[in-house]
Amino acid sequence: MKIALIGATGYVGSALLTEALARGHQVTAIVRNVDKLPQHAALTAHKADVYNADEVAAAVAGHDAVISAFNPGWGKPDIRQLSLDGYHAITAGVKAAGVKRYIVIGGAGSLYIAPGLQLVDTPDFPAEWKEGALGAREALNLIKGETTLDWSFVSPAILLEPGERTGKYRLGLEEPLFDGAAPAKISTADLAVAIIDELEAPKHIQRRFTAAY
Numbered sequence: 001m002k003i004a005l006i007g008a009t010g011y012v013g014s015a016l017l018t019e020a021l022a023r024g025h026q027v028t029a030i031v032r033n034v035d036k037l038p039q040h041a042a043l044t045a046h047k048a049d050v051y052n053a054d055e056v057a058a059a060v061a062g063h064d065a066v067i068s069a070f071n072p073g074w075g076k077p078d079i080r081q082l083s084l085d086g087y088h089a090i091t092a093g094v095k096a097a098g099v100k101r102y103i104v105i106g107g108a109g110s111l112y113i114a115p116g117l118q119l120v121d122t123p124d125f126p127a128e129w130k131e132g133a134l135g136a137r138e139a140l141n142l143i144k145g146e147t148t149l150d151w152s153f154v155s156p157a158i159l160l161e162p163g164e165r166t167g168k169y170r171l172g173l174e175e176p177l178f179d180g181a182a183p184a185k186i187s188t189a190d191l192a193v194a195i196i197d198e199l200e201a202p203k204h205i206q207r208r209f210t211a212a213y
């Protein structure tokens with residue numbers, strides 16, 4: 001497939017780039033700094049401003065799918081608004097380019113830890129992650145209203161860590177997965193496996209899903 005990958009040098013995006021290239025896909029990496037990308041025969045670097053819908057549309061046109069691993073940066077005080085600004089521009093660009101398949105990587109904060117209670121609203125949710133998690137939740141609420149795109153929204157496991165690729169994972173939908181009484185975890189490499197599996201064999205069109213060990 002021809003995949004446009006936004007945020008290809010980020011925490012999740014770099015793992016997605018490695019996985020997609022390893023499976024033989026053609027990838028256009030849409031990033032702010034092309035110098036951070038590896039060299040690969042199947043990789044095309046494309047510098048674009050993801051807050052500009054026209055630039056996004058030009059970058060993703062002609063691709064089979066767009067994966068957005070966009071994150072404005074956890075250290076930014078206005079991360080919530082930046083997350084939404086980026087989501088709006090990227091989604092508008094994808095639609096303008098006529099690409100139907102669209103996968104958005106969000107966070108675990110919007111998973112339901114109990115009926116009617118999302119993780120981000122619990123008292124112990126880390127304050128340093130809250131604004132970003134709230135932005136991701138708003139993006140999820142927005143994408144649920146998209147009827148013209150074949151979208152999927154990915155919420156990682158509560159514990160998302162660096163680690164080796166095993167190729168193994170479990171899937172869930174609206175609730176986080178657990179390992180006994182403890183929150184389940186997953187490596188960025190295996191989260192990438194789950195996402196590229198979804199791209200190759202879709203099971204969650206216009207749905208959110210999560211993955212963990």
